[in-house]
Amino acid sequence: MGFLFRALFFTLFLVSHQTKAQVFNSSYNNALPSASATSTSSSVARKLAGKCNWFRGTWVYDASSKPPYYSSTCPFVDPQFDCLKYGRPDTAFLKYRWQPFSCALPRFNGLYFLEKWRGKKIMFVGDSLSFNQWVSLTCMLHAWVPNSRTSYVKKDGLASVTFQLSRKGN
Secondary structure, X not given: OHHHHXXXXXXXHHHHOOXXXXXXXXXXXXHOOOOOOHHHHHHHHHHOHHHOOOOOEEEEEOOOOOOOOOHHHOOOOOHHHOOOOXXXXXXXXXXXXXXXXXXXXXXXXXXXXXXXXXXXXXXXXXXXXXXXXXXXXXHHHHHHOOOOXXXXXXXXXXXXXXXXXXXXXX
């Protein structure tokens, strides 16, 4: 009798309690803006700010967005990797952005990034994928401060860049 009572109690306990994921999903679905109410996306982002998971999301096409940088104007892209220069016929791939399911990401701000990391170093360790991420970051920063002085050194598989900014930003 004791075993049956415990099993019944445990089953009722499981049925009556939602998991954190279920609570989050229901609040997320209720907080999503409708297609006609896109102006409330920032309030939705604020509501879900404590629950933002940047790793769960999808790539969305955004025709109105400007690419973070153009490979043809970035001095850190090796010439053979400039797709547009060598005849890629479309530019649609430049209009995609990452959209997490639970929040809105702010647009990258290179000046803010450079100020926050002033005097510090960032190191990318890995293979060609890490190198491509490094090139992308340096190109996004260069797009924000195109007239700043930089020191760029690439030797024996190692690359280094330093942005030399004045205190006013550029």
